[in-house]
Amino acid sequence: MNAVCSQNTMDVACFCPACGELLTSPVEGSSFAVTCPSCRRLPWCHVIRQKQSLRILISPEIVPQIEDIDRFASLYLQPDWDGSVICDLGALDTVPSLLWARLLVLNKRVRCAQHRLVLCWKSSVVREEFFTLNLNRVFEFEDEPT
Numbered sequence: 503m504n505a506v507c508s509q510n511t512m513d514v515a516c517f518c519p520a521c522g523e524l525l526t527s528p529v530e531g532s533s534f535a536v537t538c539p540s541c542r543r544l545p546w547c548h549v550i551r552q553k554q555s556l557r558i559l560i561s562p563e564i565v566p567q568i569e570d571i572d573r574f575a576s577l578y579l580q581p582d583w584d585g586s587v588i589c590d591l592g593a594l595d596t597v598p599s600l601l602w603a604r605l606l607v608l609n610k611r612v613r614c615a616q617h618r619l620v621l622c623w624k625s626s627v628v629r630e631e632f633f634t635l636n637l638n639r640v641f642e643f644e645d646e647p648t
């Protein structure tokens with residue numbers, strides 16, 4: 503599995519984490535500020551379907567509520583699907599502590615559904631936060647050579 507962050511994700515179809523609809527805007531920077539054309543929510547991540555995995559690009563703009571994570575889990579983590587979830591933090595320069603807390607919830611939901619969650623990042627600050635908080639004991643992750 504290739505968990506490396508945010509590569510070749512431009513111009514790929516990405517989906518709403520809340521309703522599963524196609525988000526029409528391409529995945530680049532400011533498009534996280536675009537609301538879903540179907541449910542009118544501001545997406546907390548963009549979901550990209552890959553061969554053996556779901557890649558979720560976490561928005562730097564919005565921290566999901568627990569209900570948002572539950573909605574995502576019931577929509578995407580079907581029992582008949584056996585892939586991994588790649589949680590891509592490549593768009594974030596830093597991760598607020600509330601978001602780390604929510605990612606712990608996400609990790610729990612994904613594991614409960616018998617899937618794997620793998621974190622990846624680009625920012626050296628995010629990397630430092632991750633290891634300082636000892637999150638390497640909790641999450642699977644892919645560290646990129648710097």
Ligand SMILES: [Zn+2]
Nearest residue numbers: 518521538541
């Ligand atoms: Zn939507």
